[in-house]
Amino acid sequence: MTRPPTAAQRRLIETADPVTGRLHGTEHQLTALVRRGLAFRHPRPPHDHFLTPAGHRIREAVPGAPAEPAPDTPDTGVFAARVGGEEKPPGPGPARRREVHGAWQGLLELRRMTNPDGAADRPCGWERAHLVRAAALALEAAGHRPAGGDADGYRVRATPQPEAVAVHAPDAETLTACAATLERAGWQVGEYTEPRTRARYLLASPRRV
Structure with missing residues (x-):
């Protein structure tokens, strides 16, 4: 043992x-x-x-x-990508952009180090264990605006489906742009309609090959 x-x-x-x-x-x-x-x-x-x-x-x-952040998780001094709808989001500005860029570059390096073939074009094990954080980082690093305060933008949420997150956006154009970003980041993305509200949303899963 x-x-x-x-x-x-x-x-x-x-x-x-x-x-x-x-x-x-x-x-x-x-x-x-x-x-x-x-x-x-x-x-x-x-x-x-x-x-x-x-x-x-x-x-x-x-x-x-640090665990998987909830939308209302307060700032603990540990980096976390914006999932959208946080109660106390980090302030925008050059410092935040540098922090996000550094985290994304670090994640790409983690892919190269831990994916069996050294590929950086698809998610690694860490991302599959932290789906919401990983998808949110891909979106924030690409410059998409998260929801929060008086601004509306993307919201990334966990789902009951294994290895899948839901991404909500205020309009079809933003939803399409988020889908394109996630696909470039190595995620499989499909667009669906919520039966009760008829709102469109994305279901995204890390691509394996």
């Missing part, structure tokens, strides 16, 4: 980057996580260490680690 990580290793895992899983620690600490299969050393310089899927699972079980 595999021994659980030590308290020191858990602290290292808990403070990993929430999107890329990049770790910071001494060479001895990082090597110990690699031996346990909880981290891997990137083959390219500067040879940073990142959490494996097993490491991400442990991180999400650590008390205090």
Whole structure:
């Protein structure tokens, strides 16, 4: 039976980057996580260490680690893509755009590192485990406006369907643009009608091949 990580290793895992899983620690600490299969050393310089899927699972079980954000989740100081409709959204501006761009580039690198064939054109395991956050990041990084305050825009929501999120938009043009962005980001997208309200929405799932 595999021994659980030590308290020191858990602290290292808990403070990993929430999107890329990049770790910071001494060479001895990082090597110990690699031996346990909880981290891997990137083959390219500067040879940073990142959490494996097993490491991400442990991180999400650590008390205090950020979970899937709800629309009314307050700002905790940890980056989270705008899902639309947040009660206290982060302020817009150059700093937010840089933050979103950095998170998207980090996610593309995570795809290259963790997809079996190194492909960056389709979602990776982390995205399949964080569907709402992943879809929202793709939309925000592409410049789409999320709903919030006096502005109406996209809203990304979880669904009962496995590996699928719903994306709502205020008009057909915005909905079509969101669909195109998600398809370019490696998602399979279909447009549907809500039976009760007759509103159109997208159902998006991460593409596997």
